[in-house]
Amino acid sequence: MTESASSSVQSARAALAERLREVRLDAGITKRELAARCGWHESKSSRIESAKTPPSDADIRLWCLACGADGQAPDLVAANRQADSMYVQWRRLQRTGLKRLQQADLPLYKRTKHLKVYCSNVVPGFLQTPGYATALLQAIATFRGLPDDVAEAVNARMDRSRLVRQGNRRLAIVIEEGVLHYRIGDAGTMAGQLGSLLSVMDLPSVSLGVIPAGAERSMWPIETFTVFDDERVHHEPLSASVKITAPDEVVQYLKAFGELHRQAVYGAEARALIVRAIEALT
Numbered sequence: 001m002t003e004s005a006s007s008s009v010q011s012a013r014a015a016l017a018e019r020l021r022e023v024r025l026d027a028g029i030t031k032r033e034l035a036a037r038c039g040w041h042e043s044k045s046s047r048i049e050s051a052k053t054p055p056s057d058a059d060i061r062l063w064c065l066a067c068g069a070d071g072q073a074p075d076l077v078a079a080n081r082q083a084d085s086m087y088v089q090w091r092r093l094q095r096t097g098l099k100r101l102q103q104a105d106l107p108l109y110k111r112t113k114h115l116k117v118y119c120s121n122v123v124p125g126f127l128q129t130p131g132y133a134t135a136l137l138q139a140i141a142t143f144r145g146l147p148d149d150v151a152e153a154v155n156a157r158m159d160r161s162r163l164v165r166q167g168n169r170r171l172a173i174v175i176e177e178g179v180l181h182y183r184i185g186d187a188g189t190m191a192g193q194l195g196s197l198l199s200v201m202d203l204p205s206v207s208l209g210v211i212p213a214g215a216e217r218s219m220w221p222i223e224t225f226t227v228f229d230d231e232r233v234h235h236e237p238l239s240a241s242v243k244i245t246a247p248d249e250v251v252q253y254l255k256a257f258g259e260l261h262r263q264a265v266y267g268a269e270a271r272a273l274i275v276r277a278i279e280a281l282t
Contacts, residue, residue: 010051012083012246017051019076020063024049027067037066055080097146098137098153102160108228109164116227116257117173122184123193124173124224125157126164127200127208132193133157135185171206174257174264176221177213180277187281194278198271209264210273219259227253 024034024045031045038045038059047053048063055063057077064073117124122136133154141150164171180197183190201208211221225235233244233253244250265273 009083009242011249012079013054014051016055016076016079016083017049019079020055020060021049023064023067023069023072023076027069029067034063034066038062054083057081097149098141099149099156102153102156105234106160106163108232109160112228113168114170114229115164115172116230116254117171117225118175118222118257118260119173119179119224120176120221121179121224122182123179123197124175126161126171127173127197128157128161129189129193129196130154130158131189132184135189139184165203165205169205172257172261173207174209174211174260176211177273177277180210180274181280191278191281194274194281197274201267201271207266208270209261209266210270211260211264212273215263217263219256219263222256225253225257227257230254 024031029037031049032042035042035045039062044053048055048059057080060076060080061070061073064070064076115126117126123132125133128136134150137150137153137157140146141148180194184193197208200206223235223237225233227233227250231245231250233250235242235244235253244253264270
């Protein structure tokens with residue numbers, strides 16, 4: 001199973017903690033002596049080395065100074081900040097409304113040539129109709145108590161969708177069959193969205209697969225994620241936005257996508273599942 005948001009951050013913090021431990025060991029001092037030089041309790045040194053307590057930038061600088069390794073402080077501080085930035089609370093991202101969130105990663109989308117997207121809960125944003133996007137973003141804004149800029153956010157999402165479909169970009173998208181049946185908006189909204197999916201399948205740059213609900217699974221359903229040029233992953237659980245760049249973690253998502261892609265059906269079989277979902281609306 002791919003790592004959750006919190007475990008991804010913990011992995012980065014554990015790596016930092018190990019680097020700090022190595023700095024101390026290279027200096028030939030104990031955790032107690034380190035604590036005395038830094039002016040804090042020995043237990044703090046233990047908590048930092050075991051990744052139970054994230055160090056502050058000041059803690060890292062003191063640690064390096066105590067170990068006679070001042071030159072390593074800038075790199076370690078940078079690693080610490082990267083770990084913190086991997087997990088960003090949605091409230092912080094969305095506090096000025098949803099429009100800004102839709103626009104935040106536009107530079108990344110502009111330079112990306114190949115997107116791999118897996119969705120287990122909703123139609124991917126790139127494929128959403130204005131009606132579906134409005135219903136979904138309105139639900140998000142209401143749930144989180146955000147400023148009501150849904151109309152502007154929908155426009156921004158549609159602009160991003162057009163951007164992604166331009167040029168020589170390729171989109172490989174896999175969704176669970178349940179996505180076709182989860183009612184976002186009324187029946188008319190869903191019918192329009194499902195009909196749009198049938199049209200999208202004709203685009204040469206888009207590969208859309210659907211994993212049948214009754215398929216025997218070698219890879220279980222997981223949370224939605226997007227891979228950018230096989231180098232970066234955006235993973236979005238309920239409470240946070242996680243941006244993953246560590247190569248070993250990206251590889252896990254690529255492996256998961258490969259398995260999910262193999263379990264999906266395409267072409268006529270996928271169309272049949274979408275048509276069945278449309279018929280179920282009546």
